[in-house]
Amino acid sequence: MAYRRVRGAILRLVRRRALSMALGFAMAAPAAWLEFSGRYSSWWMEGAALVADPVEIAAALSAGRVPVLAPYRWLRGADPLPHSWDVTSDSISAWVAGQVGAARLVLVKPSGAGGPTIVDPLFNSVLPRHIKATIVPADRIVELPKAIAAPAI
Numbered sequence: 001m002a003y004r005r006v007r008g009a010i011l012r013l014v015r016r017r018a019l020s021m022a023l024g025f026a027m028a029a030p031a032a033w034l035e036f037s038g039r040y041s042s043w044w045m046e047g048a049a050l051v052a053d054p055v056e057i058a059a060a061l062s063a064g065r066v067p068v069l070a071p072y073r074w075l076r077g078a079d080p081l082p083h084s085w086d087v088t089s090d091s092i093s094a095w096v097a098g099q100v101g102a103a104r105l106v107l108v109k110p111s112g113a114g115g116p117t118i119v120d121p122l123f124n125s126v127l128p129r130h131i132k133a134t135i136v137p138a139d140r141i142v143e144l145p146k147a148i149a150a151p152a153i
Helices: 002-015 017-037 054-062 072-078 089-099 138-149
Strands: 048-051 066-069 104-109 132-137
Touching (some): 054 066, 089 104, 132 138
Parallel strands (some): 104 132
């Protein structure tokens, strides 16, 4: 019953164009501010560093911080992928893994995910052959440390 009420409220909200646009802007504005202002040093998570390119990734790692990639500028400058809905975070992750010389790529997918369409159509063509890709569904997230620690073959 609660699900139907929430669903109805969301549908009513979406039908009010001005309100839904204002809400969308309010949710997107903080991300855009971080991305375009260049205020990566004010990242909010302790021990993490918001990074935008390979140099910043290396600097964060050497400082003992966890790099959190905001790839917009890097992708915009290199323009390595087609401008298509076939490109998702899967292909972007594969491209980034190749650029940083990774031996392994671990993707976390929604619970119950599986089958041939688990990754986007361009993923296999973007992923360099030397990189081993592993997919961990969210309902088996306990397997993530094992996937990360597994040797790349």
